[in-house]
Amino acid sequence: MYIALPNQPDWPALIKSGSRVFLGSNAGVPNGLIDDLIKDSHGLHDIEIVHTLTLSDSRWVEPEYSELFKVNTLFIGSDKIRRAVAEGRADYTPCFLSEVHSLFEQDILPLDAALIMISPPDQYGYCSLGVAVDVTLSAVRKAKRVIAQINPLMPRTSGHSFIHVSELDACIERQQALPVLPDYEPDKKTERIGQYVSMLVEDGATIQLGVGKIPNAVLRYLHNHKDLGVHSELITDGVIDLIAKGVINNRNKTFHPGKTVTSFCLGSQRLYDFVHNNPHVEFYPSSYVNSPVNIARNHNMVAINSALEVDLTGQVVADSIGYQFYSGIGGQVDFIRGAALSPGGKPIIALPSTAKQGTISRIVPTITPGSGVVTSRGHVHYVVTEFGVASLKGRSIRERALELIRVAHPKFRAELLEKVREHYWVPHYQKDYPREVPELSPINVKTLRVEGQNYDLRPLNPADERRLQEFFYSHTKETLYLRYNHIPTQMTREKSCGLVSVDQSRDLALCIVKQYGSVSEIQAVGRYYLSNDGQSCEVAFVTRESNRGKGMAKQLLSEMANIAKQRGVKMMQAYVRADNKTMLRIFENASFVREPTEEPGEVMLRLSLESQ
The missing domain is CATH 3.40.1080.20 (Acetyl-CoA hydrolase/transferase C-terminal domain)
Structure with missing residues (x-):
């Protein structure tokens, strides 16, 4: 089937001085049409070019064409256009991409013409906008004139990407390699x-x-x-x-x-x-x-x-x-x-x-x-x-x-x-700030799989102040007694702030967190305090009751021991109530050894990291 194409552009008949013209976007910039318009633009002035991101040499914004074109960009995509905006030779109009079509449809920016790049027509006369449907299709639907560059290198893409040759007022057939982006290798x-x-x-x-x-x-x-x-x-x-x-x-x-x-x-x-x-x-x-x-x-x-x-x-x-x-x-x-x-x-x-x-x-x-x-x-x-x-x-x-x-x-x-x-209220007790803990892992977080659910093991930090307070108030009286040797009744924001504001380069405070979208809930906390000589540390941990017996304490203890060993700590020790059978079992399963102590009702356990 033979498909008849429109004539080549007669620019003075299609576009008048002062017209507003849309230019195809992204990798679909019709450079051949722009070149043709510049060549045959005798007597034309003040044509407003409207476009979004354009991967092109942006020839139309160069100072030598300032009498022919006035550029109004909806997205600044190159240094050349950025410089023109900064120098006042081009305008920038901010707009959500989802609403650009309304600028055309509501005649806020009425279009006299749309210059686009398309694929060759199929046997039924349909051409594809290819790799750049974006706002171009909206411009095509509202422009008084549609002028196309038919590019045999433009892919035919699926979806709502097609226009029929009967919708074109003029066209040229010109091959143009699509712009290729560099390979962005992450550092x-x-x-x-x-x-x-x-x-x-x-x-x-x-x-x-x-x-x-x-x-x-x-x-x-x-x-x-x-x-x-x-x-x-x-x-x-x-x-x-x-x-x-x-x-x-x-x-x-x-x-x-x-x-x-x-x-x-x-x-x-x-x-x-x-x-x-x-x-x-x-x-x-x-x-x-x-x-x-x-x-x-x-x-x-x-x-x-x-x-x-x-x-x-x-x-x-x-x-x-x-x-x-x-x-x-x-x-x-x-x-x-x-x-x-x-x-x-x-x-x-x-x-x-x-x-x-x-x-x-x-x-x-x-x-x-x-x-x-x-x-x-x-x-x-x-x-x-x-x-x-x-x-x-x-x-x-x-x-x-x-x-x-x-x-x-x-x-x-x-x-x-x-x-x-200087600008927002911060309490007097908020003295510390988060510090990096590169020793924990390459990305400072480990994902744990516990009974089919994912949890994050990460450092406790000052932003966890309220979460730690909530964690404290979730404990039963029995848990509080076994952990603190008495039953504390209050965890103020100030005290919680002190517990999460840890110099992690010296001491260590880790937590296991369950993330529900934007909600973080602490499930377990483990910490150690380094001795003054830097040779040993005292370790303790507590787990939310609903997650007892799932191995969280074991994983916390293992992580703390690994970090302590990497930092050159030689000995870990813990003090546990003699009636806290569960915690004693966790320490002993981790190779901690009971040592004599003078405190009645208390057990001291030690782990030599040099032998690990």
Whole structure:
């Protein structure tokens, strides 16, 4: 069947001076059309170019074309456009990606033309927007003129990606290689961020990721997960191997089950080949994919986004560095909000703790003047850096500050605590700040499997003040008597603060925690206190009654012994009531030996670490 194509563009007949023109997005920028327009633009002036992220040489924003084009970008994607915005030669219009379509549909930004790149038509005349459906389809539906570059290298993608040649007012046929992103190899810092984020992703979850080192690191640590789904504004190369391995099968998705859903893709030629005629990957407009309502229809939705800085109340800066606009709002708020509304969902902000070779903290007491809040303090549930996971949902300002200081770089933590006192109330007894414990494990957390459930074994820290208080009040009188040799009736916030504010480089305080979404519940606590000579330590532990006999105390004791030995401690000792048969048995099973003591009713036990 022969498909007749429209004529080549007669630019003066299609576009007038002062027209507003949409330019195709992401990897679908029609550079051939722009070149053709520039060549035949005689007499045209002040054409407003509207676009989102564009992977291109961005020729249209160069000063020599300032009389021809006026640029209005909805997302700053390159240094050239960033510089033009800073110099006032281009404008930046902030907008949620899910709402860009409304700017066109409601004639807030009425479009005289849309310049797009598409695949060649099939036998029925249908062309595909390929790797960049995003907001382009919305622009096509509202523009008075649709002018296309037919590119034989553009993949044909499934979903709502098609337009018919009859919808085109003009076209050119020009081959154009799709832009290829560099391979983002994670460094040690992003590797740790990827590990921490992967621990928040449960089997059967649906995920959203961006592009760059951190998303790549996350994907690398999801290879042992099961039955993951994808609902994401974009996909990258990292999903290919996970799909091939069966890790991503979309089986448990509650919205578009069985399908990977996206609106555009960015990556290598391998990715573009992967999505070509692939019925398992469906592309839809951003108005659909980024709708928080649609995102929330995926149960256990995990949204993973990045930021430039986060203040100690949880406000997220993502589009600007001071007064300089850097990128855009994009889809961050769409997915953070959608994940928060999802049953079992987790909105996550992941970022390195520092910038500029470690000289600047990205966790800041207050937002840098001029910077704008993209994601509010009420949106984010988790903030992840290479130093851990800060859980913010339901936390007070003081608790948020402590959580975020805990995941800041250690060299900035003392300063952050002092700075937060200048603006927010912090009690006089809050003197300590979280310190790093690199000896515990490469990522400071171990996952325990106890009777079919996962628990985290990690250091106790100042942000656990309220959790430790709740743990204390969960104990029976018998437990309190056996642990403290009397029955204490009160655990004040001040006393709890003192118990969690531990110099972990000297003493040690570990806990086993059950995480229910944003809820953390301490199940067991173990600690040791180092003697003045540094040769021995005194150890003690207590377990929540409902988890007695499950081996938690044994694992705590084993971990403490390993850390003590690594630190050069030679002897561990414990003092236990003679009638506390259960605790005595735990120590003796761990090779502790009873020693004589002058205290009646008390047993001293010792373990030589030199012989271990």
